[in-house]
Amino acid sequence: MNLHSKHSPLGLALLVALGLWGGASAAAGTGSQTADDTVRSLAPVEIQGEHAREPIAPAPSGDTITRVNAEGIRLFGGPAQSNPWTALRAAPSVNFQSADPYGLGRPSSLRLRGKSSTHIGRTLNGLPIAGEPGFANGKGGADLVDLENLSSISLTRGPVAADRGFGFSNSGVVDSELRWPEHRFSAQAAQSFGTYDFRRTFVRLDTGDLGSHAARAFVSVSDTLADQWRGPGDSRRTNIEAAIALDISPRIQAKLYGVHHQIRWHSNRALSHAQAQDESQYEDIVYNDRLTGNAKDDVFYYQFNRQDLTNKALIGDVRIALGDHDQIVFKPYYWQEKGWVLSGSANELGKGKPGVNRWNVDHDNYGFDLHYESRPDWGEWRVGYWYQSSEAPPPPTDRASYEIQPDGSLAFRQWSTLAETTRHKYMNPYATVTWQYGPVELSGGLRYMQYKDPSFQYFEADGVTPSPDMYSKGRTYRSWLPNAGIAWHITPDLLASAHYGRTYGRQNWGSVASTYTQNKAAFQAAGLHFNDIWNGLRPEQSDNYDLGLRYSFPTGYIASTLYYTRYKHKQLNMFDPDINVSYHQSAARATAKGLELELGLNPVSDLDVYLSWSWNKASYDDDIATKAGTVIPVGGKQMQDSPRHMAKATAVWRPGAWTLMLAANHIGSRFGDTEEKERVASHTVFDAGVSYDFSRFMGIRDASLGLTVSNLFDKRYIGVINSSDYTVGGKPSYYPGAPRTVVLALSGRF
Template sequence: MRLTGRALIPLLLLGGGFAYAGDEPAGLTMEGLTVKGNREAELVDVPAGEPATVSVMPRRTVELLTGPARTNPYRALDLLPSVHSEQADAFGLTVDQNPLRIRGQIGDTFTRLSRTVEGVPLGVNVGQGAMGNLIDLDNLAGLSLVRGAVPVDRGFGFGNTAGALEQSLRWGSALPWLTLLRSDGAEHFNRTFVRLDSGELSTGTRLFASASRSSADKWRGAGDGERSNVSTGLSQPLPGNTSFSLFGVFNTFRQHVYRPLTYAQTQSDGFYRDYDYNGSLATPIGTATALQNINYYDYNRQRFNEYAILSVIEFRPTSDSTLTFKPYYAGSEGYRYFGNGTSSNNAVVNRVDITQAQLGFTAEYALTLGPSRVKVGYWYQDADTMPPPTSQKSYNIAANGLAFKGWGLLTKVEDRIFHEPYLAVSNRFGKLRLDAGVKYVRIELPEVTGYQTTGLGDISYDDALAASSGPAAGLHAAGSTQDAWLPNVGVSYEFDDRTSIRLTYGRNYAEGWLGPLYSTFKSNQSAFTAAGISLQDLWDGVKLELSDNVDLGARFGGDGWYVAPTLFYGAFHDKQVLAYDPRVNASYYQSSAAAQSMGAELEVGLTPLPWLTFFGSASYNRFRFDDDLRTAAGSTVQSAGKQVADAPEWLGKAGLTARLADFSVTPVVRYIGERYGDIENKEAIAAYEVVDLTLEYRRRKVWEFDELTVSLNLLNLFDKRYIGIIKNDQDISESLATSYYPGAPFTVVGSVGIKF
């Protein structure tokens, strides 16, 4: 790390943030979950009486833990048991190099993690750059995470076998406010955020608008990244017991990506801090240096524009019923460059252009009948999105820049259609609560057609389709349908509002990943054809991944403390893995594996003194494949009884906040146990622990301000050298190398916030 003079000019913080007096109630309500009382002092809450395994993080926690850029919600989850998240940088600006594991499952939003905003799956996260950090987290009221069985009226999206991350917006406040936040730090990091709230107008209208800009140099290697965001929201009561809310956001980012390490490189400390893409081109430029020059930093970058709009319309026909309709639209457009090749003869720079859009809605009718609450709902989505990619061009490196070589991919992909009707019933019998529901998921996978690219120049995607001589032989697969019934039942007994026990069973789902199948087939088409395997065969072999989940948990609590243990079990069926097939000398994704996850979690919250709050969590997870995996050719991958890649068995986290007058100090420590980069557990990555420290001064009514916050954040306080990210997207990688990324070094960031 390089600490420049500019890095330390303002004394500031990561998320140290500021309180917003008078603009939110003492209780936090999120997707049907209400946390009672004033939770500002608590980092995490585990609500009593909820059958599902849920952890709630109020806005104060989001401020403290989501990183100086305030864009990556995964960072706020990292105090929770069974959650492991790492970032390629210290600030949270990177988009696609931020893996998340929940109970060992990959938490990518294109297959296994449901990530919703106000209950709708807003934003496609595909193509290593799109919708990754769409929303400024300053505009969130809080987060909640459901682990294990996901209730049927939650967890919409491409899948939820890893769980459901729910984000609740901070709509316009009752009072008018102007909020400013400035952050500066190491690596020339800087961020400016401004938000204006209109307060409640005479018509009952509440408006807010915000804007932010963040940028930073990469901490290793050449290059940088920046992000700009504009958001606005409106809340309006309407006649006839109706309310209307509207939220819109436009986000743009560009970034140079970090270069991954091989496993051999992880064994040498010298690669931890200095290894990255080349800062300059090797000369003379030509074929002899092409393999070296595809690793030039400016040939490994991306740029995207993202936008989204959602509305919440709520109508109360009677005092006991509610009809809610939430339409939404989101999209992204941009491109990414990356070097590719294994020799000087095939070394090229590829450009992938990505345009995506999704249109959908949720509709729900909820009715209270005595002690029962009945919900009938439906989620629909039409997603025009990759994978597979629709456009890829290749360029040679020439003396005057990149010279067009040809089209690598020209593909037409139809839309994905999602249907999820559901029925949920919640009953209370005194202190006993019984929840039951069923959801039907139906995903219509897209038809795909590859087109001839011979003779096409460096033209747009639409022009290339029009100029193409037609579909390419063998590169067509008709659409297919995946569907399943997803039952869920949970029971809890609430001894009081702080102590309860619970048992939940539920089935979750995840869409099978199609994109890599197409790319692999096209690259090895002659071998697949010779082996009698068509693209349609690969398409038809993709199954909906299902998991059966059981959680047995409890919450014990009293004045100023709680303990929440959970035992969990998950059985995964038709799990998609990447396996090698010697018939085609290639690895490709197959829905052929079964695995089991079992373990225990513990969450603890303690306020022994009015000025001291503590939170801790620990988890053990044994997540292993049932059998050795076999390819279509009969070769064997020795996976039986082996821990899933990048899934640590042991995790431990702890944090506390100590307050003295207007000052507070918040240290947080995370322990991540040993992991493996491969399914056969040959590539071991050592355990590590990281300590972060936040110092904050927060005072109301200072000078002409309603509130002033000055804070300092020290990330990786002891400059720990460790491997944070293991990039092994589908849990098994035979014959293909796993990618590794080192954790960021000691980093200083400060913030000054004012509100008036």
């Protein structure tokens, strides 16, 4: 059965663009510049000077930040131009993997300095727009905005300033900056075709300054689809985005951004470690393309393993200038996600009886960042308040179990999870200051993290009867999150820096409800109720220390970072000998340390080279007891899916109208399990691209024709390892990396 139509909306999008183009051309004026200079002068600071033109480079401030500019997004963001993580693969200590060659389907994974994406903050214009921080990984909010509509993507590793990474950002922050409506009228279009029936259409229209230059807007449409490379099924992603910017007065500027995002995909089937060792099975062990009539086999039917999610979001930005150096900034936002996830399971109905689980996803969040900032001659300071209210999930609150009928239909049997809940709430005042004294820059900040988790009331399998012992009362957590740093230009070419920051990662509720349900008698015999287990969970906390040194020379730079991180309240699925059950507890400690190197070279004016290397050791401090009562010797061993060594290289050469790109990504050997028994071999993957710029061809500005090849030498390797930071013991699952894919793209601006 063909789940989705595959007709690209290119014709419709082009008609819309042409119609809007005509209207905008009539409305656009050529009047004099408006008096909004005061507001614009206090807009967010862009990187200027050193490294500004390079596609990927470290921040010039000495902070442990790697930034990808608009050209870097185009070059490294992948053919689908949908997932910001893709553009960051070359950064040090980043292990990004995707089971889908275009990043449309799932799973995908990002690890930073050994930590999983659960605790990596993801923000859009500094706002945690994609739902509960860390939750949108694998759900529709992970790739909310087309990458063509971003001006830059930055990755903060380790210490995070008090005014960044709102929400939980215990190992770093990925922040994407929106590309707002432009002052000049333009129409942008791109069309791509590639391997596995990949097709993508993107159209964007900017009105430019309208009338007296008081308003400007844009609208964009994209449609992306591709077949699965392993087994039956496909993926499809459709986006509609629009924004308006208003210069209300010489000192007041307001912007509003909206997006409607829909993504649907069939899941990839995982491999065991034994299966992952045999490359010949990579394309044989897949989901079934037809029903067999046997429920045990039909849990692997591809239509019973798919997802369909729709996201909507609004993002505001209001700036009121109070002079030449001061302004008030108000950034409200709203996000909503609705959809469902189907997954077949051999034990869905209990006692070895197969079935299909439907997870109904329906949640939203809203909030704002309000701050006052000033940029006097000696530096900059900011004081503000961040608020957010989020609806569950997480954790899941609406999951139903279905039995597979002989004719292939699904019959509802019971609720596997059903709960009423209040909302997650965040109330965080913060302050930051930066002081410049000659060659020395001092920075500091403080955020008071106040987080109230929800109250829950779970129901029995009938969905009607409240479970008398399955409830929890919401709690409020409070913690001071300080940060401090110093950057010293020892010479104009030599910069030394030191930074410290305390960060916060949300607790994982995971399988707490199902574990308690299955072992209720044991818990109650020990005098423990569900609320007691719930209250035992605490947000993870880390103290991060970075030492940096960067030397710049006429044709490039070399930057090094030595880091050390201590984690406490780290959550693991641990054995409790008093109950004889393993369940989530916030009782472990861990340490991460490493060295990162970045080298940028510009030996000639048309060549940019970027190299990175990292050594990372992230390990548990102590051994862990299991359900069987034995001790697993994990103390000092590397965390799951965390390579010790990674090396990356990119080169962009622009001879005349040509642009040639070559990238290499080496990921060292990893282990899927905590005992270091399931080893995954290292791999090196090469990507290449070439494009030709038909500048001013037939009146088309920035017209280009390009060819990109991912996994140039068709390397067979294991990419995603589905292994949680929280699991000790157990069996992780494995997904082959995507094979060679070839994409032809035509793009231009009018």
